[in-house]
Amino acid sequence: MAKLYKTPMQTIRDKCLDCCVWQPKEVRLCPALGCPNWAYRMGKRPSKETLKTLDEFYSKNPELAKDK
Numbered sequence: 001m002a003k004l005y006k007t008p009m010q011t012i013r014d015k016c017l018d019c020c021v022w023q024p025k026e027v028r029l030c031p032a033l034g035c036p037n038w039a040y041r042m043g044k045r046p047s048k049e050t051l052k053t054l055d056e057f058y059s060k061n062p063e064l065a066k067d068k
Contacts, residue, residue: 009040009044010043012040012043013040013041013042013043016030016037027041033053033054034057034061034064038054039051039054
């Protein structure tokens with residue numbers, strides 16, 4: 001039986017694909033670090049390297065950080 005819904009990760013991935021005109025390579029190359037979905041854009045939990053990149057970005061751009 002097919003699922004009647006998508007998981008939250010699948011939904012985030014679909015949103016990223018929609019934003020990048022359904023081009024998977026563009027999702028991978030996405031420069032929008034300020035996007036709340038950026039860390040999850042590949043449809044998986046973010047790696048430690050990805051989280052480190054986000055920490056560096058938000059430390060340089062505190063105005064974009066929410067509740068930090």
